[in-house]
Amino acid sequence: MDLWRFLVKNRLALPEIFGFDVSKDKDRLKKFMLTERITGDYPPTLLVHARNEHLVPLPQVEKFHAFLENKGVHSELYLTVFVSGRSFIML
Numbered sequence: 828m829d830l831w832r833f834l835v836k837n838r839l840a841l842p843e844i845f846g847f848d849v850s851k852d853k854d855r856l857k858k859f860m861l862t863e864r865i866t867g868d869y870p871p872t873l874l875v876h877a878r879n880e881h882l883v884p885l886p887q888v889e890k891f892h893a894f895l896e897n898k899g900v901h902s903e904l905y906l907t908v909f910v911s912g913r914s915f916i917m918l
Contacts, residue, residue: 845859862891862894865894865895865898865900866898867898867899867900869895869898869900870900871900871901871902871903872895872900872901872902872903873902873903873905874888874891874892874902874903874904874905875904875905875907876888876904876905876906876907877906877907877908877909878906878907878908879908879909880909885906888904889904892904
């Protein structure tokens with residue numbers, strides 16, 4: 828298992844990335860949150876997500892897509908299937 832997957836699986840990735848425990852310092856985390864900076868003039872956004880990818884759950888991607896649309900940002904969500912290596916099949 829590579830280091831990144833180990834950190835994610837054990838919920839250690841965020842402290843490793845940010846240098847502080849994000850569960851204990853939510854205010855400090857806000858300046859890093861993309862959703863805090865998106866406004867209606869944000870550029871059009873293409874989201875591509877594999878249905879069988881488990882690092883980011885599909886409902887989280889769908890929620891972000893809806894968030895963009897509610898902010899007035901043109902957004903398109905394409906769902907794919909991860910096949911092998913780095914191959915995707917568009918659905």
